[in-house]
Amino acid sequence: MSLLHFQLTPAGENALMLYFDQRIDPQISALVQQACVLIRNELTDDLIDLLPSYASVLILFNPLSTDLHRVSAQLQHSLKHLQSGNSQTGNTIELPVYYSEESGPDLALIAKTKNISITEVIQRHQALSYRVYAIGFAPGFAYLGEVDPLLQMPRLATPRAKVPRGAVAIADRQTAVYPAQSPGGWNLIGLCPTRMFNPDSTPVMPVAVGDEVRFVAIDKAEFLRLGGEIPGDER
Amino acid sequence: MSGFTVIAPGVLSLLQDNGRFSQGALGLTSGGPMDAPSAQWANLLLGNQHNATLIECSVGGLQMRAETNSYIAVTGATLPLSINGNTAELWTVHKIRQGDVIELGMVSKGLRAYLAVAGGFNVAPQFGSTATVLREGIGGLNGNKLQPGDSLPAATVNSLPRRHLPVHHQVQFNRTLTLRLVEGYQAQSFNSTERQRFYLHSYTVTPQADRMGYKLSGSAIRCQQTQLLSEGICYGAVQIPPDGQPIVLLNDRQTLGGYPKIGSVLSLDCALLAQAAAGTEVYFTPISPEQAHNALCLAKVRTDALTSQMVNL
Numbered sequence: 017m018s019l020l021h022f023q024l025t026p027a028g029e030n031a032l033m034l035y036f037d038q039r040i041d042p043q044i045s046a047l048v049q050q051a052c053v054l055i056r057n058e059l060t061d062d063l064i065d066l067l068p069s070y071a072s073v074l075i076l077f078n079p080l081s082t083d084l085h086r087v088s089a090q091l092q093h094s095l096k097h098l099q100s101g102n103s104q105t106g107n108t109i110e111l112p113v114y115y116s117e118e119s120g121p122d123l124a125l126i127a128k129t130k131n132i133s134i135t136e137v138i139q140r141h142q143a144l145s146y147r148v149y150a151i152g153f154a155p156g157f158a159y160l161g162e163v164d165p166l167l168q169m170p171r172l173a174t175p176r177a178k179v180p181r182g183a184v185a186i187a188d189r190q191t192a193v194y195p196a197q198s199p200g201g202w203n204l205i206g207l208c209p210t211r212m213f214n215p216d217s218t219p220v221m222p223v224a225v226g227d228e229v230r231f232v233a234i235d236k237a238e239f240l241r242l243g244g245e246i247p248g249d250e251r
Numbered sequence: 252m253s254g255f256t257v258i259a260p261g262v263l264s265l266l267q268d269n270g271r272f273s274q275g276a277l278g279l280t281s282g283g284p285m286d287a288p289s290a291q292w293a294n295l296l297l298g299n300q301h302n303a304t305l306i307e308c309s310v311g312g313l314q315m316r317a318e319t320n321s322y323i324a325v326t327g328a329t330l331p332l333s334i335n336g337n338t339a340e341l342w343t344v345h346k347i348r349q350g351d352v353i354e355l356g357m358v359s360k361g362l363r364a365y366l367a368v369a370g371g372f373n374v375a376p377q378f379g380s381t382a383t384v385l386r387e388g389i390g391g392l393n394g395n396k397l398q399p400g401d402s403l404p405a406a407t408v409n410s411l412p413r414r415h416l417p418v419h420h421q422v423q424f425n426r427t428l429t430l431r432l433v434e435g436y437q438a439q440s441f442n443s444t445e446r447q448r449f450y451l452h453s454y455t456v457t458p459q460a461d462r463m464g465y466k467l468s469g470s471a472i473r474c475q476q477t478q479l480l481s482e483g484i485c486y487g488a489v490q491i492p493p494d495g496q497p498i499v500l501l502n503d504r505q506t507l508g509g510y511p512k513i514g515s516v517l518s519l520d521c522a523l524l525a526q527a528a529a530g531t532e533v534y535f536t537p538i539s540p541e542q543a544h545n546a547l548c549l550a551k552v553r554t555d556a557l558t559s560q561m562v563n564l
Contacts (some may be wrong), residue, residue: 027435028515029543031485038480052276067275069507072277074483079547084393084540119563150481152507154388155278159481159507170477171509173493177459187509188478195278198386201465201492213278214391220277230521 017223019097020047024088030064030079032087036071036097040161040189043100044071045149049225050098058094059087068225069150071160106227108145111193113184113231113240115141115206119182119246122203130166140164141184141205141231146191146225156195156213158220160229163189175201178248181230183209184231192230209244253319254404255368257397261312261355266372266391266403271304271380275506281486282382282390283502285363285462285525287518288554289422293336293367295558296324296344296495297412303371303530304381304525306397308364313397315366319407323370327422328361328526329380343415343564359524360424369408370546384464384503413564420557423428428527429440430499430520431538432489436512440476441491449513449535454497456524456531462503464490467533470531471495473512481509487516491534497535499524517543 022116023035034051036044042166054151055066057077062082067074078107115138117123145171146160153159165187171187176199185202194200195212208231213221223229234242257264267290280439284290284307288510294303298472306313311330324344325332332339333354339345341364347353355364374381374392383391392401441449454469472495484490490498490510499516500508501524516524517538538546 026540027512028485028487029517029540029547031435031515033436033482040480041304059277063274065275065281067506070480072480072482074485076272076485080551083544094424124478132383133352150507151276152278153481153505154280155505155506166539171493175492181457190481196386196388199506206431213387215394219255 020100020235025092030077032075035100040069040070047074054094058090074174076235086196106224108228109223111208111210111232113206113208114232114236115233119207120205123205126169140167145228145230148223154195154198157192158223160191163190163191169203175199184208207244209239209242254409255315255317257399257401258316260397260456261308262307262310262311264308264397265383266304266381267302267307268284268381268543271378274378278506279378280384280503280506282384283311285502286327287523288522293324293365295325297367299371304374305365305367308355310363311355313355317349317351320350321347321405321408321413325348325364325366327364328358328422330358330364331356342421346414362479368405369411375402390539414561415564416561427532428523429534429536431517432514432535433540433543434514437476440474441513443474443521445536452535456527458529463502464498464504466498468496476511479505479509479511486507487521488512490538556560
């Protein structure tokens with residue numbers, strides 16, 4: 017089974033990367049979830065943390081209780097139990113977005129690069145539903161895929177020092193909502209008023225890996241009514 | 252209240268324990284002290300538990316008043332430390348009486364000082380840790396940096412050995428740093444010319460250097476692989492964005508990212524980089540995972556041995 021092909025390589029002094037075929041695919045995503053369970057069971061107390069993503073898992077181990085060779089040998093053995101199977105889909109969540117040049121400073125660039133109108137960029141972004149493939153980068157940052165090939169954009173050559181909370185963004189065939197102000201290199205197309213990470217609420221995030229997300233356009237008045245803020249808009 | 256009151260927080264003072272682990276799947280970063288060995292010494296001097304909460308004071312300027320009897324130790328960056336206006340030694344346990352005012356001046360060497368109190372600051376962990384990560388608004392007191400008037404609860408301690416770490420064991424600050432790097436991630440996608448360029452040339456610490464990462468400037472290096480699915484980022488990972496200028500990702504790094512990485516800097520050297528000001532010259536040198544493991548074990552053995560050599564004053 018070609019799906020079960022995997023590679024284990026060092027990433028740092030106490031880190032190993034487990035790579036599956038490097039593509040965005042619900043079945044690979046399901047393998048990642050499965051691998052996490054196997055790794056936790058195998059490494060137990062030697063494990064410090066696991067960072068799963070689309071087609072990889074970063075495995076952090078305690079370098080004072082084990083080493084790279086021991087961990088590799090253990091995982092080569094236990095990952096033989098991986099089985100390809102169907103991916104399950106979780107809940108469907110709708111996220112409102114205020115798309116505009118005011119809230120999405122890269123809309124015009126995408127439209128120009130792809131030779132389509134800004135309106136079409138906005139329509140195409142809403143036309144699909146997206147799977148939550150990974151959560152990371154920052155708390156509540158959900159990596160959603162896949163974006164319409166016509167909206168595919170490379171990351172910025174130099175990341176922005178400040179991307180505002182709620183920014184809806186595209187990089188390659190991924191889309192996401194920035195849960196907090198942070199540096200970032202994705203192309204910004206709008207703002208979402210929904211809090212993507214709230215440590216005081218249960219659950220702390222509106223989405224989980226495996227969920228489906230749909231974006232729905234709202235106007236500025238609705239955006240503000242839902243608690244959204246335009247960055248740098250002093251009121 | 253038993254504990255301490257912040258009079259002035261200085262440039263940036265953050266409560267930290269060793270860091271937040273096992274929360275990567277929520278996207279929470281690890282946080283923790285940027286110079287972990289110095290922070291560890293502050294706790295060791297006081298006989299605290301290894302994960303006791305202390306203050307990381309960047310650049311300096313912290314002033315606190317004791318509301319109880321306690322003991323403190325300040326380690327890390329070199330700065331003037333005074334208690335009620337009297338100069339006090341760094342890397343040393345000092346007795347503190349209720350009403351005493353502790354003042355950290357501005358750093359002259361290094362960037363980050365660590366102030367620990369006997370028993371540690373007693374703040375509630377969030378997601379399993381007290382480490383403050385400002386970008387996330389998590390940890391410390393309400394996810395915030397220290398503010399004037401903040402109350403920092405701590406136990407009353409009336410008796411403790413007054414210990415000191417000899418100067419030759421304290422952190423050294425060099426004008427040039429050589430960062431040991433374990434190659435990994437996309438290392439094979441940087442061809443031999445690019446890797447040679449990376450290891451032969453010096454890089455300079457830029458002002459874009461904070462708890463998230465240190466951006467360096469120097470010879471741009473190129474990665475053959477430009478399309479990359481976002482993947483997990485470990486402490487010390489060296490990310491090469493399309494402009495070719497390396498970024499060493501540190502405690503408050505993003506957990507996942509999609510820029511190519513050539514490998515990861517040894518944690519012991521990340522701690523030295525975290526004390527380096529803008530303009531510091533930096534070289535990278537490759538080491539094997541086995542050498543890295545050896546260095547970590549050696550550092551642990553040395554620290555354990557030194558702990559028994561601390562001088563009782």
